[in-house]
Amino acid sequence: xxxxxxxxxxxxxxxxxxxxxxxxxxxxxRTARCRVVEFVEALEEVMIRTAxxxxxxxxxxxxxxxxxxxxxxxxxxxxxxxxxxxxxxGFAFNVNIALEPFSWIDPCGLKDVKVTSMKQxxxxxxxxxxxxxxxxxxxxxxxxxQLEHVSLExxxxxxxxxxxxxxxxxx
Numbered sequence: 001x002x003x004x005x006x007x008x009x010x011x012x013x014x015x016x017x018x019x020x021x022x023x024x025x026x027x028x029x030r031t032a033r034c035r036v037v038e039f040v041e042a043l044e045e046v047m048i049r050t051a052x053x054x055x056x057x058x059x060x061x062x063x064x065x066x067x068x069x070x071x072x073x074x075x076x077x078x079x080x081x082x083x084x085x086x087x088x089x090g091f092a093f094n095v096n097i098a099l100e101p102f103s104w105i106d107p108c109g110l111k112d113v114k115v116t117s118m119k120q121x122x123x124x125x126x127x128x129x130x131x132x133x134x135x136x137x138x139x140x141x142x143x144x145x146q147l148e149h150v151s152l153e154x155x156x157x158x159x160x161x162x163x164x165x166x167x168x169x170x171x
Contacts (some may be wrong), residue, residue: 002122019096021131025157030085040065040078042142043091047076050093050131056121073116083159093135094118096125
């Protein structure tokens with residue numbers, strides 16, 4: 001059995017696990033004057049540039065969002081939502097993650113799609129700290145911002161949440 005968490009975001013079903021970098025930036029798209037599609041493309045670009053730092057050629061696919069290696073191997077997924085002009089959720093970048101759990105689902109609702117990881121492409125593990133630093137660098141470069149850490153409570157206030165409500169079911 002695995003826990004299933006139902007959330008409000010695009011992208012259909014996904015799996016999050018150890019060895020995956022999950023980045024959920026909270027961005028005021030109105031203030032940033034950024035359309036949703038531009039925001040999604042910028043998140044893809046963060047993953048593309050990070051993969052490139054390790055010699056991996058990753059590309060976007062405008063039909064099926066995310067970052068791809070070759071035509072059918074997904075290296076990173078995107079699922080966002082926007083409430084009151086604020087983005088929430090974000091992307092999951094497969095670094096050293098075990099790939100077997102992806103065979104239990106149709107990732108992002110797509111049939112015949114294989115999921116890959118940087119570890120699988122390169123044949124060895126990558127230090128997660130190095131990935132976090134690269135993603136932070138590219139995020140700041142692409143968005144022209146300085147990243148800051150904030151509390152979960154502050155994020156909930158920004159998004160208008162009364163409390164953190166997650167519904168979990170075992171399947």
